[in-house]
Amino acid sequence: MLTEQSAYTNRWRQISPVAKGFVSICGMVAAFAAGSPRTALLVALILSLATVLGANIPPVRYLRVAAPALFFLLASGLSLLASLDFSYNSTFGLSLHLAESELPRIFQVCCRSLACLTALLFLALTTPLTDIISLMRRCKLPETLLDLMTLSYRTLFVLSEAVHETVTAQSARLGYASLTLSLRSLGGLVANLAVQVWQRSQALHLAALARGNDGALRFLEPDYPDSPRAISCAVISGVLLVVLAVYLP
């Protein structure tokens, strides 16, 4: 939950999510507009520096959050590079083939993805998910999708607590002492969770009724005081970023 922690404690927490969302989208546009890998890397560098220095996120934490995505980026870059060749003229009938001619294009794709990643992290590390959801609500995204996001996000924590409690209780009775026991306990955990999910959805339904609900989940959007200033800053820096990406060779 490193992302969570940053989203709630960073320096830009109180800045309007509209502003942060706009910069993030401009970042993605810039990443796609970047004509060369060099420009894409520059966009990535600007965005990550802005997140680390501007929002005051510790660089180590930034890297730890980015690590899984970077790993996938590397893996997919390599898999694009190497392809299996089924042509008959090779001795084994099957050979590993390095797409050397494709190298520049693959490099370009990777750099762009990296820039996109930093643009996403810019938003994810500075803005709590509840703010992002209410931003999406304002953008008139489908209600059902947003309700699902709200409930899944909340359920994530409730269930992770339930998992934690069940596992602790099972371990206390030596449920994970051996491999066979572990498998049995794991089965028990899954069955137990399924029941809990069902009961919880019933309870949530009752609670929604009790609070006068009869359809979509409606919440009050948070109110951010310094919106105009933050938005003009965001517009200027976002547009500059895109212009930079478009005009730099």
Next chain:
Amino acid sequence: MTDFILSLKDVSYRYPDGTSALNDCSLTIRRGMRTAVLGANGAGKTTMFLHLNGILRSSTGHVRWEETPLDYSRDGMRKLRSRVGLVFQNPDSQLFSASVREDVSFGPMNLGLPKKIVRERVEKALLAVGMAESADKPVHNLSYGQKKRVCIAGVLAMRPEVLVLDEPMAGLDAAMQEELTVVLEHLHAAGMTIIIATHDLDFAYGWADEAIVLQRGRLLAQGNVAEVLLKPDVQTELGSSPIVAEITSSLALTGMAVRVNGYLPRSRSELLKAISEFHRQENEQ
């Protein structure tokens, strides 16, 4: 204006699996009073509460708001649920949003109020339960007691006339119980009718004006809390009597008739006060 704000008349309810949870249950809730609902596990307290709020509807008998039977239409339900606020036992199954402020806004938004008024009500409700500083925290970082208070704020923001709490003290430590009691005391002073389901006889004896005792889905006794809790059949059903009442009566057997302001003490602190008052008077004589 009638004295009774809500009443059940011959209400029976059977869950879909066949469990009979209420059996010809009749009872009344008095306006502006603090009512404690007592009963063993499975006596039907929660089921009864779900009837007060119109979530469950019995096939026989009826529930009345003042003189009129409940209107189960969409509009009727919206009106009832804005008047009768129900707080469930488990906070995790009634908090929807991960943000405190957003969650509290859920009820008033459902009432279709303008945003400006919702915003005002949310802030007031958070203040009333002492959670104003935590308004921007994510729900999953709150303690159990804080989550409970957010649930209460969520209902208060709907400005109900009746506040119904299902076992609010369960799972709270002594300090958190004390804080919650203070919150409830303020609400009572402001004229709210409060109904609480509880297992805690001592709490009920000290806090409530009225008591309702349920036994296997039926009303066993109802009335002034001091009278009800000292009835022999209630004591058999609940397994004991309030400790303060027991101490007071055994002191009386030894000739110490302790009183606070002329009344029998109801809580621990009142009992201690009454005893020292008794000694002071002894010494004066």
